[in-house]
Amino acid sequence: DGGITQSPKYLFRKEGQNVTLSCEQNLNHDAMYWYRQDPGQGLRLIYYSQIVNDFQKGDIAEGYSVSREKKESFPLTVTSAQKNPTAFYLCASSKPTGTSGGEQYFGPGTRLTVT
Amino acid sequence: GEDVEQSLFLSVREGDSSVINCTYTDSSSTYLYWYKQEPGAGLQLLTYIFSNMDMKQDQRLTVLLNKKDKHLSLRIADTQTGDSAIYFCAESKSGGYQKVTFGTGTKLQVIP
Numbered sequence: 001d002g003g004i005t006q007s008p009k010y011l012f013r014k015e016g017q018n019v020t021l022s023c024e025q026n027l028n029h030d031a032m033y034w035y036r037q038d039p040g041q042g043l044r045l046i047y048y049s050q051i052v053n054d055f056q057k058g059d060i061a062e063g064y065s066v067s068r069e070k071k072e073s074f075p076l077t078v079t080s081a082q083k084n085p086t087a088f089y090l091c092a093s094s095k096p097t098g099t100s101g102g103e104q105y106f107g108p109g110t111r112l113t114v115t
Numbered sequence: 116g117e118d119v120e121q122s123l124f125l126s127v128r129e130g131d132s133s134v135i136n137c138t139y140t141d142s143s144s145t146y147l148y149w150y151k152q153e154p155g156a157g158l159q160l161l162t163y164i165f166s167n168m169d170m171k172q173d174q175r176l177t178v179l180l181n182k183k184d185k186h187l188s189l190r191i192a193d194t195q196t197g198d199s200a201i202y203f204c205a206e207s208k209s210g211g212y213q214k215v216t217f218g219t220g221t222k223l224q225v226i227p
Contacts (some may be wrong), residue, residue: 090157104160105160106150
């Protein structure tokens with residue numbers, strides 16, 4: 001049963017601590033993405049990766065870091081430099097548009113609360 | 116730059132049709148998507164349409180695209196309480212990597 005998993009569903013951290021959010025996919029998709037969602041707002045792109053060992057900054061990359069050592073995994077670290085880290089974080093993956101409409105498939109999300 | 120606009124809220128009675136509207140600014144948009152998000156969950160792809168199409172139907176869902184006016188709509192026939200959710204419109208251009216621009220979402224409330 002293919003899909004995207006994110007863990008944990010809820011995460012609580014103290015201010016000043018780094019925290020890593022997990023994202024795994026078994027869809028054999030090349031591209032993976034991290035978005036941030038705040039109440040009443042659309043999704044904002046943090047980082048994306050088209051292939052293993054390569055990734056690019058999105059629109060709001062400051063205070064975040066990622067790695068892509070395996071095709072299946074794209075973890076996101078929220079560092080202490082991120083000024084407003086409390087949010088709902090969504091991971092997604094997609095196939096290239098040559099093989100599909102480029103649609104993205106999303107994980108269930110991780111709600112991070114920093115106090 | 117790209118921009119996608121949606122109204123924030125829509126309320127309908129169970130059994131009626133719902134129409135959720137979206138406008139976008141980028142005339143080079145090639146793919147347009149509709150996603151559904153239930154509370155506390157990720158986004159679920161409902162359907163997408165290529166810009167060379169003007170309509171796509173999938174069971175209770177009908178997507179209409181007016182490329183000239185850059186207007187996209189999602190019609191849900193026979194709306195059910197389970198359709199209550201936030202609906203996101205999104206657009207992207209073609210290419211190996213898709214930068215997808217999402218609207219702010221329309222919250223659909225279905226009244227029993």
